[in-house]
Amino acid sequence: MKQSQPQRREFLRYVGTLAALSAPAMQAAANEKDKISFPPTEAKSEKPEKTEPPGDPMSERIGVAIVGVGRIAVNEMLPAFAQSKHAKPVALVSGDRAKALKVAHQYDIPESAVLDYKEYEKLAQMPEVQAVYIALPNSMHAEYTIRAAKAGKHVLCEKPMANSVAECQQMIDACRKAGKKLMIAYRSQYESNDRALVKMIRDKKLGTLKEFISVNSQNMGDPQHWRLKRALAGGGALPDVGLYCLNAARFLSGEEPVEVMGNVWSTPGDARFREVEESCQFVLRFPSGFIASCSTSYASHKSQMFRLNGSDAWAELNPAYAYSGIKLKVSRVVEGKEQTSEVQAEDKNQFAAELDHFAQCIQQNREVHTPGEEGLQDQRIMEAIYESARTHRPVRLKAPGRTRGPEPQEEG
Structure with missing residues (x-):
């Protein structure tokens, strides 16, 4: 009996070590094992070279089915x-099999x-599919999210979340009942310049936030495009591109608006806007006195920007909301002189960033940063x-419950 005591102690120590290791810690330890480093070659005056942290082996990555092979799925995600x-990517769902097969061939997805x-x-009988990415017209988001949850799959759904508050709640309820994660693809909340600005704001680098001014516009061409059909899109410029301004005012300030004023306009006789609004202007008032003034249009040359004015400095993204090329500027008084500088945030693919956050939350059973409640509040x-x-x-607004999960973790 005495001879077995050291073995028993070793076994208990081993079990205790396993119990102490959380899923993130275990994954970090595995990544550390695969990490590659190089000796420096440049002088200390130069920016240090960075080697990307290792990715998971392909066998351990989250398998995603892409639902809808339109522009955002094919060109970006x-x-x-x-x-x-x-x-x-491990599967595709599409009504156009010929196009889907071309895409599948490019990504080594079997027919x-x-x-x-x-x-x-x-999908329920495809264990290699652990999650779906829904890139369908807005009116289809609720149906395909609910069906995915019933099939036992986690869901990453494009914004806007749905066409009504009722549909948003149905999506949340279905995923909760199935025990599956629902994340809305608010890519800007994972984009590196926006992340740098969020940190600046939380660290009080701009002082007290006072106002947010934003434009997000584009000139639509095809009058038959689904985004110009109310039944499919739910609205015009507001839910498609104006939503970026609305969501940015919320996640940057960390507040929820208590009152809103809005105006919509469509040019008479313009065939594009028989069913949905051409433009929308709105003002959001927040509890602290912070004000957001936003304008969005489907009939203006592309313009994407915002300026966030604080008591001590202002910050600007111009362009903002774009897929790439976003630039962050900050202006403040330094030694008695106004100084404007461009902040060099790390250049990362925002679609990959949101995708990896979603995948890691599944792997580690963590709460997503932009859950269904975030999309519901915007709706x-x-x-x-x-x-x-x-x-x-x-119109007065009721205070919502918690809408956002923990901040995304930085990998490094």
Whole structure:
């Protein structure tokens, strides 16, 4: 009996060590094992060279089915998998099989994993698919999120979350009932310049926030595009591009608006805007006195920017909301002189960043940063903007519950 005591102690110590290691710690230890470093070659005066942290082995990455192979999926999300460290595309769902097969060939996805929408429930029998990315017209988000949850899959859904508050709640309820994660693809909240600005704000580098001024506009061409059909899009410029301004005012300030005023306009006789608004202007008032003034249009030359004015400094993203090329400027008084400087944030693919956050939250069973409640709150506010535009009166907003999860973890 005495001879077995050291072995028993070693076993208990081993078990205790395993119990102490959280999923993130275990993954960090595995990544450290695969980490590669190089001796410096340049002088200390130069910016240090950075070697990217290792990604997961392909066998350990989260398998994602892409639902809808339109522009954002083909041009942005699928290429982002090449820069992802924790996810991989393993299936496609599309009504256009010929196009889907071309995409599948590029990403080494087998033909058997290319499904039609009528075959969507087959995902339940595909263990290699752990999650879906929904890149469909807005009116289809609720249906395909609910069906994915019933099939036992986690969901990353494009914004806007849905066409109504009721649909948003149904999506949240379905994923909660199934025990699956629901994340809304607010890519700007994972973009490196926006992340740098959030840190600046939280560290009080701008002082007290006073106002947010933003424009997000583009000139739509095809009058038959689904974004100009109310049944598919739910609205015009506001839910598509104006939503970026609305969401930025919320996540940058860390506050929720208490009142909104809105106005919409469509040029008479313009065939593009028979069903949805051409432009929308809105003002959000927050509890601290912070004010957001935003304008969005479907009939103006592309313009994407915002300026955030604080008591001690201002910060500006111009362009903002874009897929790439975002620039962050900050201006403040230094030694009695106004000094404006460009902040060099790390250049990262924002689609890969949001994808990796989603995948890691699944791997480590963590709460996502932009859950369904975040999309639900934006939908509530957009409906209030439309109500204000219709009644020509300000609309009061009720305080929501918690809408956002913990801040995304930085990998390094």
